[in-house]
Amino acid sequence: MARSVSTRRKALNTLIAWTIGLLIFFPILWTILTSFKTEAQAINDPPIFFFFDWTLENYAVVQERSDYMRFLWNSVIIAGGSTLLGILIAVPAAWSMAFVPSKRTKDILMWMLSTKMLPAVGVLYPIYLLFISLGLLDTRIGLMVVLMLINLPIIVWMLYTYFKEIPTEILEAARMDGATLKEEILYILTPMAIPGIASTILLNIILAWNEAFWTLNLTAAQAAPLTAFIASYSSPEGLFYAKLSAASTMAIAPILILGWFSQKQLVRGLTFGAVK
Amino acid sequence: MKLKSVLCAATAVGLLAAANAQADTITIATVNNGDMIRMQGLTDDFTTKTGHKVEWVTLEENVLRQRVTTDITTKGGAFDIMTIGMYETPIWGKNGWLVPLNGLSEEYDVGDILPAMANGLSYDGTLYAAPFYGESSMIMYRTDLMKKAGMEMPDAPTWEFIRAAAKAMTDRDAEINGICLRGKAGWGEGGAFITAMSNSFGAQWFDMEWNATFDQEPWKKTLTFYKGMMDESGPPGYATNGFNENLSLFQQGKCGMWIDATVAASFVTNPKDSTVADKVGFALAPDTGLGKRSNWLWAWALAIPAGTQKTDAAKQFIEWATSKSYIELVAAKEGWANVPPGARTSLYENPNYKDIPFAKMTLDSILSADPNNSTVNESPYVGIQFAAIPEFAGIATEVSQEFSAAYAGQQSIDEALAKAQAITNDAMEAAGYR
Numbered sequence: 001m002a003r004s005v006s007t008r009r010k011a012l013n014t015l016i017a018w019t020i021g022l023l024i025f026f027p028i029l030w031t032i033l034t035s036f037k038t039e040a041q042a043i044n045d046p047p048i049f050f051f052f053d054w055t056l057e058n059y060a061v062v063q064e065r066s067d068y069m070r071f072l073w074n075s076v077i078i079a080g081g082s083t084l085l086g087i088l089i090a091v092p093a094a095w096s097m098a099f100v101p102s103k104r105t106k107d108i109l110m111w112m113l114s115t116k117m118l119p120a121v122g123v124l125y126p127i128y129l130l131f132i133s134l135g136l137l138d139t140r141i142g143l144m145v146v147l148m149l150i151n152l153p154i155i156v157w158m159l160y161t162y163f164k165e166i167p168t169e170i171l172e173a174a175r176m177d178g179a180t181l182k183e184e185i186l187y188i189l190t191p192m193a194i195p196g197i198a199s200t201i202l203l204n205i206i207l208a209w210n211e212a213f214w215t216l217n218l219t220a221a222q223a224a225p226l227t228a229f230i231a232s233y234s235s236p237e238g239l240f241y242a243k244l245s246a247a248s249t250m251a252i253a254p255i256l257i258l259g260w261f262s263q264k265q266l267v268r269g270l271t272f273g274a275v276k
Numbered sequence: 277m278k279l280k281s282v283l284c285a286a287t288a289v290g291l292l293a294a295a296n297a298q299a300d301t302i303t304i305a306t307v308n309n310g311d312m313i314r315m316q317g318l319t320d321d322f323t324t325k326t327g328h329k330v331e332w333v334t335l336e337e338n339v340l341r342q343r344v345t346t347d348i349t350t351k352g353g354a355f356d357i358m359t360i361g362m363y364e365t366p367i368w369g370k371n372g373w374l375v376p377l378n379g380l381s382e383e384y385d386v387g388d389i390l391p392a393m394a395n396g397l398s399y400d401g402t403l404y405a406a407p408f409y410g411e412s413s414m415i416m417y418r419t420d421l422m423k424k425a426g427m428e429m430p431d432a433p434t435w436e437f438i439r440a441a442a443k444a445m446t447d448r449d450a451e452i453n454g455i456c457l458r459g460k461a462g463w464g465e466g467g468a469f470i471t472a473m474s475n476s477f478g479a480q481w482f483d484m485e486w487n488a489t490f491d492q493e494p495w496k497k498t499l500t501f502y503k504g505m506m507d508e509s510g511p512p513g514y515a516t517n518g519f520n521e522n523l524s525l526f527q528q529g530k531c532g533m534w535i536d537a538t539v540a541a542s543f544v545t546n547p548k549d550s551t552v553a554d555k556v557g558f559a560l561a562p563d564t565g566l567g568k569r570s571n572w573l574w575a576w577a578l579a580i581p582a583g584t585q586k587t588d589a590a591k592q593f594i595e596w597a598t599s600k601s602y603i604e605l606v607a608a609k610e611g612w613a614n615v616p617p618g619a620r621t622s623l624y625e626n627p628n629y630k631d632i633p634f635a636k637m638t639l640d641s642i643l644s645a646d647p648n649n650s651t652v653n654e655s656p657y658v659g660i661q662f663a664a665i666p667e668f669a670g671i672a673t674e675v676s677q678e679f680s681a682a683y684a685g686q687q688s689i690d691e692a693l694a695k696a697q698a699i700t701n702d703a704m705e706a707a708g709y710r
Contacts, residue, residue: 040549043524065313124346132352216339217346220354221303221331232334235308236465237519237537239527239549 028252034245035059042242058246066229068250075225075254077140078215079208082147083201086155089148091197094159095185099168109160112153120150120213131218138220146218147208154207155200162196163189195268202258202266209255226251299327300589302356305344307337307576310542311409311616312359314606315597321605322596328589337464344581348373351583356590360405360579362396362647366664368579369399375580375587377403377594384595388620393575396647396658405577406598409539410618412641413472413571415559416526416544417533418552421445421452425532432560432569435476435501438533442509445532454509456531457502459683460518463669467676468572468661469535474498476563476570480651481663481700486709488700490675490693494652499682499689506683515683527551535561537574538641541634542613558637560644566652572661573645575619618642671703 034042036054062068097105127146128137136142166189174188190197212227219228230251233244259266306312312334319330333355335343344358348368360368368374380386386394386403393407415433422429425444430437442454458469471481479494489495506514509532511525519536523543526534527550534540547553561571578597580590596602600622606615612628617638623629624639650660657663662672675696682692704710 040527040551043528045524045528045530065316125350128346128350128352132350137352137354216335217343220305220333224333228333228335231336231339232308234336234339235520236337237539238309238543239520239523240308 028256031245031248031252034242035249037242039239039242042245043239058242059250061243062233062246062250066232066247068229071224071226071229071251072254074140074223075209075227075251078143078147078223078225079205081140081144082151082208083204085144085148086152086204087197087201090152090155090159090200091185091190093156094163095189097156097160098163098166099171109157112156116150116153124217127214128218137218138222138224140223143215143218143223143225146214147211150211150214151204151207155204158200158203159193159196162193162200165196166192195265198262199266199268202262206255206259299329300586301329301331302586302589302593303331303333303354304357304359304578304593305333305335305340305355306359307340308334309539309576310614311539312576314610314614315408315602315616318602318605318609322593325596326589326592328592330593348581348583351581353581353583353585355581356584356586357578357593358581359408359576361577362573362575363659363662363664363669365397365405365577365579366399366658367666369402369404373582374404375582375584375590377406377580377591380406380591380595384599385622388600388622390619390621390642392573392642392645392647393577393619396573397575397577405575405579406594407575407577407619408598409616410573410575410642411538412573412618412638412645413469413536413561414538414541414637414641415533415535415561416541417441417557417559418445418529418531418555419557420555421532422557429557429559433562435562435564435570438535438562439501439505439508442505442533446509451530452532453511453525453530454532455505456511456517456522456525456534457506457514458518458522458536459506459510459515459680460521461673461677461680462518463662463672463676465518465676466680467672470498470502470676470679471672472561472572472661473502473570475568475650475652475660476561476566477501478564478566478568478652480653480655481668482656482704484654484656486656486704488697488704490697490700495693495696496689499679499693503683503689515680535570538618538634538638541638545633556633558634560637560641568650568652569644571641571645573642573647574661665709667703667707667709671700674699 033049035058036056037048037052038055038057041048041052097109131137131142134142136145170192171184171188174184179188210227212231215225215227216231219225230244230247233240233247316332316334323329340359341364344355344360346352347354348358365374369376389407390410393410394403397403397405397407415429415438417429422441422445425441427441427444429441438455444454446452446454458466460466474480474495477494477498479492479498480489483489511517511530517525519540522531522534522536523540525531526544529552534544541556541558544550544556545553561569563569578594580587580594584590598619600620603615603620603623607628613632615623615629617623617635624635629635645660647659657665662668678687678692678695678699681687682689701710
C-alpha cells in the first residue's frame with residue numbers, strides 16, 4: 001500500500017516537474033517554431049502550432065542581411081574574457097574572505113552585493129564618458145572589463161560559499177608541508193573546488209552572454225555581440241516577428257547547446273557545496 | 277590615339293588611387309524598417325561611387341533613441357550619421373549637436389524636399405537633417421465592408437461619420453471590429469495618436485504660458501469620444517494595441533478601418549502578407565469641422581552628429597541616400613511601390629509613382645499637416661503629435677499611461693485628465709517653463 005502511494009506521489013511529482021519545465025521552456029519553443037513560419041503565419045490568430053508550411057526563408061534573410069559570425073565571435077570573446085578576468089580576481093578574493101576573514105568580511109560581501117541593486121542606467125553616463133576618455137567605446141576589451149565588474153559580486157559570493165565548505169585543516173596541512181600561498185591556492189584549493197568553480201564559470205558565461213544593457217549602449221559596429229544582433233530585428237513599426245525569431249534562435253543556440261551539455265555540472269554546482 | 281588612351285588610363289588610375297587614399301568607413305545608426313533595410317542592401321552603389329565604406333548599426337526605435345542620445349550628448353563620436361526624427365532634430369540643432377546641412381550640391385536640389393519636411397527638420401531656417409522618408413497618418417478602410425454597411429467613405433470625413441461607419445461595420449460574431457486605433461502607452465504609440473486626434477477637437481498640450489490644458493473641455497471631449505467609439509466598435513484589449521497589433525488585425529481582415537501611419541499602406545496592400553490587400557481604400561484623417569485634421573507628420577531623417585571626424589564622407593552619404601537618383605535606383609531594383617515616400621516633391625510629380633493606389637492620399641495627408649500651426653488656438657510649441665521640447669517625451673509617456681489606464685477601465689476619464697494635468701504642470705514647473 002505504502003509502495004503504491006509512493007509511486008503515485010512520484011508520478012505526481014514528475015508530472016508537476018514536467019509541467020513547470022515545459023512552461024518555462026515554452027517561450028523558447030514558440031520562438032523556435034515561429035522562426036520557421038512566414039510572417040503571415042507568425043501573426044495568425046488563432047496561433048498555428050505545428051501544422052504550417054515550414055520554411056527556412058527567415059534564416060536565409062537573416063544570414064544575408066547580417067554578419068552573424070562577427071556577432072557570435074564578439075559574444076564568445078566578451079563572455080569568455082569577462083569570465084576569465086572575473087575568476088582571476090575572484091578566486092584570491094574569495095580565498096581571503098573564506099579562510100582569513102576579518103571583522104568586516106561580512107560587511108564587504110554585503111556591500112559588494114548591494115552594488116547589484118543600483119539600476120545600471122544610473123551609471124551609464126559616467127561609464128560612457130570614461131569609455132570615451134580611455135578610447136574603449138565599441139571595443140571588446142572595454143565590454144569585458146565592464147561585464148566582469150558587473151558579475152564580480154556574484155562570482156565572489158559563489159566562490160566564497162564553495163570555499164567555506166572546504167575544511168580549513170586541509171589547507172593548514174598543506175602549509176605545514178611547506179606549500180606557499182600560490183601553491184596552496186593553485187594545487188590544493190582550486191582542484192578541490194573544481195565543481196564550484198566550473199558552475200560559477202558556466203553561470204557567469206550565461207549572464208555575460210545574455211547581458212543586453214551595456215552591450216547595446218557601449219558598442220556600435222565593431223564590438224557588438226549577439227544581443228545587438230537580436231535588437232537589430234526588433235521593430236515597433238512593421239511585422240518582422242518570424243525574422244526576429246530566427247535571429248533569436250541563432251543567438252541563443254550556442255548557449256543553449258553549452259547549457260545542455262553542461263547541465264549536470266551546472267546543477268550539481270548550484271545545488272551542492274564544493275566537497276559534499 | 278594610343279598615347280591618348282594611355283594618358284586617360286593613367287589619369288583614371290590616379291583619380292581612383294586618390295579617391296581610395298581618402299576613403300573612409302562611416303558608421304550609421306538606424307532603425308529597423310523596410311525602407312532602411314532596403315537602403316542597407318543598396319550601399320554598394322554608394323561605395324562604388326565614392327570609395328567610402330559603410331558600417332550599419334540597426335536598432336529598435338526606442339533603443340536607437342536612447343543610444344544616439346547618449347552618444348550625442350557626450351560627443352562620443354560612435355556614429356558618423358544618425359537616423360533621427362522630427363522631434364529630435366530641432367532640439368538637437370538648437371543645442372549645436374548637429375552639423376548644419378549647408379552647401380549641398382546643386383544636383384541634390386534641396387528645394388525639392390517637401391516644405392513640410394524641410395520645416396520640421398530645420399531650426400532657425402537651417403536644415404539639420406535630410407528626410408529619408410516621411411509619413412503622415414490617414415484612414416485605411418475595407419471597401420467591401422463599407423459597401424456592405426451601405427455607406428460611402430468621403431475623401432475627408434468627420435469623426436462623427438467615422439464613428440457611425442465603425443458601428444455599422446462591426447460584426448462581433450465574425451470577429452470584425454469597425455475601427456482599430458492605437459491605445460498603447462508611450463509617447464510615440466498611443467500618445468502620438470491621441471495628441472494628433474485632440475488637435476482636431478480643439479485641444480492642445482499647453483497654453484501660451486506653458487500651462488497644461490487637460491482641465492479644459494476639448495480634452496474631455498477627445499477622450500470621451502475616443503473611448504466611447506472604441507468601446508462600441510474597437511477590438512478587445514485596444515488599450516494595449518499599438519501599430520504592430522493593429523497592423524496584424526487589419527491584415528487578417530479583423531478591422532473595418534484603421535487610422536495610422538501612411539507607411540502602413542504598403543503593408544496592408546501587399547498580397548504576400550495581407551489577406552485583404554485588394555479591398556483597401558484610403559481617406560484623409562478625420563476632423564470635427566474646426567479646421568484641423570487629426571493627422572500627424574513624421575520623418576525619419578539622416579543627420580550628422582557634431583562629434584564625428586568624418587563630416588565630408590557623412591555628407592556625401594546623406595546626399596546619396598536622400599537624392600532623386602536613389603529613388604530611381606530603388607524603383608529600378610524593387611519597383612515604384614517600394615521607393616521611400618514622403619520626402620521629395622518630384623516623386624509625386626512622377627507619372628510612374630502616380631499609379632500607386634495610396635500615393636495621392638499620402639501626399640495630401642502630408643501636405644495638410646503643418647507642425648508650425650497644429651492647434652485650433654494659438655500654442656507656444658512646434659509639432660503635431662508632440663511638442664518639440666526636450667521634456668515632452670518623458671511627460672507624454674506618463675500621461676499616455678494614465679490615458680491607457682482609462683481606456684482599460686482602471687480609472688475614469690476625469691481621473692486620468694486630472695492626473696495628466698498634475699503630471700504635466702509639475703514637470704513644466706521643475707523644468708522652469710512656468
